[in-house]
Amino acid sequence: MVVRDEDIAAAANLLKQATYVCALTGAGVSAESGVPTFRGGGGLWEGERLEDVATPQGFRADPKRVWRFYNARRRQLRAVRPNAGHYALAEIERLVPRFTLITQNVDGLHQLAGSRNVIEIHGSIRTVRCVTCGGERDAADEDLPELPMCERCGGLLRPAVVWFHEMLPQDAMAAADEAIEACDVMLVAGTSGVVQPAASFAIWASRHGAGVIDVNPDPSAFTPVHTVGLAGPSGEVLPAIVEAMKA
Numbered sequence: 608m609v610v611r612d613e614d615i616a617a618a619a620n621l622l623k624q625a626t627y628v629c630a631l632t633g634a635g636v637s638a639e640s641g642v643p644t645f646r647g648g649g650g651l652w653e654g655e656r657l658e659d660v661a662t663p664q665g666f667r668a669d670p671k672r673v674w675r676f677y678n679a680r681r682r683q684l685r686a687v688r689p690n691a692g693h694y695a696l697a698e699i700e701r702l703v704p705r706f707t708l709i710t711q712n713v714d715g716l717h718q719l720a721g722s723r724n725v726i727e728i729h730g731s732i733r734t735v736r737c738v739t740c741g742g743e744r745d746a747a748d749e750d751l752p753e754l755p756m757c758e759r760c761g762g763l764l765r766p767a768v769v770w771f772h773e774m775l776p777q778d779a780m781a782a783a784d785e786a787i788e789a790c791d792v793m794l795v796a797g798t799s800g801v802v803q804p805a806a807s808f809a810i811w812a813s814r815h816g817a818g819v820i821d822v823n824p825d826p827s828a829f830t831p832v833h834t835v836g837l838a839g840p841s842g843e844v845l846p847a848i849v850e851a852m853k854a
């Protein structure tokens with residue numbers, strides 16, 4: 608890890624002085640759990656066209672294909688565990704007065720690690736939603752059939768994730784907006800920042816005076832606005848920040 612101790616200390620100081628910390632996470636925080644990122648080599652869409660498996664049009668055209676893709680991801684996710692970065696974020700939540708975690712991830716690993724105030728702006732792969740009646744339920748531990756149907760109305764079920772060309776869930780977005788407005792530190796980890804609206808969250812927070820910490824081994828869209836940049840894996844950097852906060 609090429610992260611300097613003084614940068615870890617600077618990040619820890621920012622967090623210790625904060626009254627409201629808002630974290631923003633992406634696929635990179637789950638990379639060390641073995642979940643592929645979207646844009647890295649061997650990324651998630653490899654082997655499948657995004658239009659076929661992650662758009663409403665793709666689902667209408669061939670729901671079985673979409674469910675094959677998501678059932679494979681659901682099975683894969685059942686085998687993965689949170690990593691040290693997820694646990695460190697849960698610990699930071701306990702160390703500061705107010706904390707909200709906005710995640711673009713659909714894997715549920717933050718909650719498994721103990722994070723409590725989590726906003727899933729891209730939905731959750733653990734949940735299924737009926738396309739007819741809109742009913743949702745947790746199906747994380749179930750082996751779903753090729754074409755799962757709603758027990759209530761017989762409609763087709765879909766994964767409760769946000770696909771391309773779809774609106775983000777309004778309640779999640781409203782809660783995220785509130786957190787970004789109110790926070791005095793934004794802790795970004797493991798996101799390239801190329802997908803809106805998350806990409807603008809840190810810029811927006813920094814405009815109203817919040818400090819921005821960016822944890823990412825590579826430069827990201829947040830690099831130009833960060834107060835502290837920590838160029839290392841979140842599974843190492845975030846626990847180091849927690850240790851410095853406690854020291």
Ligand code: OAD
Binds near residue numbers: 712822840
């Ligand atoms: P990306 O794949 O775009 O970016 C992952 C980021 O994680 C990159 O910037 C990597 O450098 C970084 N990274 C890799 N390993 C890391 C590690 N160990 N620790 C910290 N950072 C690491 O994933 P997202 O930014 O999450 O949307 O992508 C955003 C959205 O694009 C996703 O939610 C998804 C996708 O299209 C939807 O599906 C709607």
